[in-house]
Amino acid sequence: MKQYLKKTALFVLCCSFAFSGIAIPMSVNADTDTNAAASQSITAGGETSANIKDITFAPGKDASQVNFTWYSNKDTSDPEVQVALKSDMTGNEFPESKAQTFKGEKSNGNDGYSSNKVTVTDLQPSKEYVYRVGDGTTWSSANNYTTQDISKGFNFLLAGDPQIGAGGDIDKDTTGWVDTVKKATDKFSSSSFILSVGDQVNNGKELNGQTNELEYDGFFKPDQLKNIPVAAITGNHEGYGVGHTTHFNYPNESDKYGIFTNNGYESDNSNGTTGNDYYFVYGNTLFLMLNSNDINAEDHKAFMQEAIAANPDVKWKIVSMHHSIYSSANHETDADIAARRVTHPEVFQELGIDVVLDGHDHCYTRSYQMVDGQAVSGKDDTSVTDPNGVLYITTNSASGSKYYEIQEPNYNNYFEAKKEQDKVPTFSNVSVTDKNFTITTYRTDTMAPIDSYTINKTTSHKNVSRLAGQNRYETAAKISQNNWNEADTAVLVSGQSYADALSAAPFAKLKNAPILLTSSNTLDSNTKSELSRLKVRTVYIIGGTGVVSSSIESSLRNMKMVVKRISGNDRYATSLEVAKQIKSPKQVFVASGAGFADGLSVSSYASLSGSPIILTDGKQLSSDILKYVKDNSSTPYVIGGNGVVDDSVVSSLGAVRISGSDRYSTNLAILNKFNDKYDLSNIYLASGSDFADALSGSAVAGEKSAPVVLIGKSDLSGAKNYIQGKLSGVGQITILGGEASVSQVTVNKLLQ
Structure with missing residues (x-):
């Protein structure tokens, strides 16, 4: 009863404010044919065809699995993925006789396409694989995927708010995103996956017909996304129409928690098929991926408790959610953000979460270690050992489609250890071992680091x-x-x-x-x-x-x-x-x-x-x-x-x-x-x-x-x-x- 009253009071509190809403760019002229990509053909990189497009794959429930998704025309048969060792390949010919076939399911996707989902299992570490997707008759070209040796640790790339289309020019936003992904994967070629913290696309309102499918085509444009898994979460802009869950394939998705059914916190009343909370384990780390469109902290707590109980031996627990908790730009004072700042941190603290990765505010902010709403680490700390509290990282735009201004550029709020707005796309490299978590953020024009922070864990007892x-x-x-x-x-x-x-x-x-x-x-x-x-x-x-x-x-x-x-x-x-x-x-x-x-x-x-x-x-x-x-x-x-x-x-x-x-x-x-x-x-x-x-x-x-x-x-x-x-x-x-x-x-x- 007490939790119910708390939730009700919080809802009334938030609804009493004037919501800032979502910035919607002005419409520009664009190709109104939502199936324009269908006339393209498969290239050597396996990009698109009349039957196959937007190929992507995500981390599976653990490092031995990956979850594939792609779009195809309606007349294709049930989806299949074939996987083989690259060493079995002769020239450019896919080694079908030595490949393992995995079958999946299809459903209705955006704009009349079919969404295809297949889970591939039993992948071994440090192996070079080739794969192709299709329906048993029509196939994509072969693409490469190399699994990593994570026995001593791993790294992943972090991207914030590509939001293709937010700049009013899908091609320009796509170019910025392609540039970031290429530079990030070139510099960190052994990365295990890319984590995208929401708003992969805008909303399609700048296009006649209000579709976001061309924006998804832009998001999946980088060739590298066919060679590295992408772990995505939903943002508020994925609330417009279907698309998000049909373009991504979640492991361990909850059927009870993180359900977003328009709870009134976005001024535009966005509501769509956005997916629920899900998690995956990679190496020593539990990744808890929250649909923060659901503002109810108790829902997310129940989900995380179940995931943590199912994985008691992990070394690190990382939460990823779209909406920022501690950030520095336009959304910092939004009523729904203020509400989350009241309810969510106490849950993260109680459950022993190490780091929260979020976006939404299009400006880089690193918090102090936060305990009970207070900063407990030092002003100039860039490395801490066995710290109390939770670290919060808010990412800037990875594509440059949209930036927000720092609200008080010459003043640090109680939670701001570092903030930066250079109006240049950024990404972060995150390195994880049993003893260290290091996040380093780079600007893409010079590839210079703008911030780096390390959490060290020591233990006086191994077992x-x-x-x-x-x-x-x-x-x-x-x-x-x-x-x-x-x-x-x-x-x-x-x-x-x-x-x-x-x-x-x-x-x-x-x-x-x-x-x-x-x-x-x-x-x-x-x-x-x-x-x-x-x-x-x-x-x-x-x-x-x-x-x-x-x-x-x-x-x-x-x-x-x-x-x-x-x-x-x-x-x-x-x-x-x-x-x-x-x-x-x-x-x-x-x-x-x-x-x-x-x-x-x-x-x-x-x-x-x-x-x-x-x-x-x-x-x-x-x-x-x-x-x-x-x-x-x-x-x-x-x-x-x-x-x-x-x-x-x-x-x-x-x-x-x-x-x-x-x-x-x-x-x-x-x-x-x-x-x-x-x-x-x-x-x-x-x-x-x-x-x-x-x-x-x-x-x-x-x-x-x-x-x-x-x-x-x-x-x-x-x-x-x-x-x-x-x-x-x-x-x-x-x-x-x-x-x-x-x-x-x-x-x-x-x-x-």
């Missing part, structure tokens, strides 16, 4: 991994997948209510079983799949039907599993029933059942030592619990301060209290108390703000006799001191949960 899913249920399943190939037994607890689940970890260790999560009434699909993969025969449900319903039991029995439930009248009685499963424990841990933190803190040690966790309401213990402790001659420990468990409970047990000033210091007190019992070759990190990830991980930590360190959102000094003190003997650090639970920024701080 850091993350186990995360798109939600807590999938995270639990991934933790299980990483540690069990098979399991006769699994422990199933509520993913919504912590109370009964807290006592589960020692019992799971006893059974050598993973802990999996379920909602109250429906068995989660991730959990169901993991139970099947493990070939589980027996499932123990912890808690009554109020937290895990009888319908879950039915689902499990339908999977041919034996179901056993351990429960009591309430959480305290349930904890005792679980404790009774552990015979003759030498220690017993008593923690508050009114919160999860203290029970969670001791769960990994309780597991490895075979010690039950019994819950109290903080005021008293039942006679049954007192009898259980006495009968087993167990040494009792109370976890937490007297604010959660009274001294009277400690006295009634004759217990030792282990506590700190808060949940995090209590966690560290436990770790230090039993320091000699842990095998510190493994350390697990989990959020102390929720129970699910740490609970699922405690079963694994118990198996490996490893500590689970709870991580907070602010003061990290205690956790950092503990981890740094153990690093020399640690072989593996595992983060439990996604970026929203424990961000990479936090991990970097802990390991610096």
Whole structure:
């Protein structure tokens, strides 16, 4: 509800301003025949024909794939791409007998053309390929594509707002774009791809008939675009009519997020087929490509969380979106830009985004490292190491079709580390390794650099991994997948209510079983799949039907599993029933059942030592619990301060209290108390703000006799001191949960 009110208030705020709109050039005379290109024939470069034009290909979902797109006449058959090694080619003849054929799909494109899309897979690094596109009968000429060796890093080219047609002369704008692409690829011939940050075309309004197809022809004019992938995102000018999604082929495109359906933020009410958010992974980097025509930051956040969870081991996370966040020219004060400046940076910061690349303002701006809307890097910094915050780059025009004036040329805003408007086309080269991200921007008239900036990443520990899913249920399943190939037994607890689940970890260790999560009434699909993969025969449900319903039991029995439930009248009685499963424990841990933190803190040690966790309401213990402790001659420990468990409970047990000033210091007190019992070759990190990830991980930590360190959102000094003190003997650090639970920024701080 709070998010809904925030979004509604933001919409009303933005609509209260007068929008600046999009600059539309005055109409000029131009060829009104929208199929003028159809009379051209295939050249040696494979440019156009009556049947094939606008050939392009984009990075696929990873470096082994590329996604092809081209336009053809309506009467062509289903699309195909043939790919072969260049070494198999004899002269200019395409080696058809040695080529692999990939088939795809076609749809309706602009101006009566068919749009053809094909994905090519299984490409190998450092190979020279030749390809041709067609329909099995009619083919383009052969074109070259060389894959790169990215084992030690890679570079890509960054282009802002070619916006062919914005200058009122498509030919002139095309010439500028062709010049930039040629100079950039000549200078950086081993580039992996070109990233274009939107407004590839203008809108066609300067042409009679209002088509933008001739502008797309201009964008695809550079011969080099048939030899290097282009990763494009939609700009506001792609909102006019169809064209963008039919000329580009996205990998991993969301069907839920980044949907633009005219949300009222552009004064001309542009609305078109612009594509949704998508992502791809290249080497060590996750590229999150956002359709920023959708102004809703929460939509983009949900998309990025899913993409990050699916790719937890990347070194860098780069966002690309068209609309600028921190820029210096005409759009800086637009209401929709001001709105994004309020909502988007906090999302990028929370998710540990390293760099945001955008355009829209036709003027180069590099921000400082930005945290909470404030600059945190130095004025003259051109290289930073393990910085806080996010870097924002706004690109200038790569074609020279249109420039905007710097609003305050002699004054630096709080976010401007560097700004430049020389009214010369620019492009950037971006170099990425595991340890460095460097972006250098060049003007195309002299090819002199106008700015360069490097982010260095160091780590005091190499073996850091993350186990995360798109939600807590999938995270639990991934933790299980990483540690069990098979399991006769699994422990199933509520993913919504912590109370009964807290006592589960020692019992799971006893059974050598993973802990999996379920909602109250429906068995989660991730959990169901993991139970099947493990070939589980027996499932123990912890808690009554109020937290895990009888319908879950039915689902499990339908999977041919034996179901056993351990429960009591309430959480305290349930904890005792679980404790009774552990015979003759030498220690017993008593923690508050009114919160999860203290029970969670001791769960990994309780597991490895075979010690039950019994819950109290903080005021008293039942006679049954007192009898259980006495009968087993167990040494009792109370976890937490007297604010959660009274001294009277400690006295009634004759217990030792282990506590700190808060949940995090209590966690560290436990770790230090039993320091000699842990095998510190493994350390697990989990959020102390929720129970699910740490609970699922405690079963694994118990198996490996490893500590689970709870991580907070602010003061990290205690956790950092503990981890740094153990690093020399640690072989593996595992983060439990996604970026929203424990961000990479936090991990970097802990390991610096």
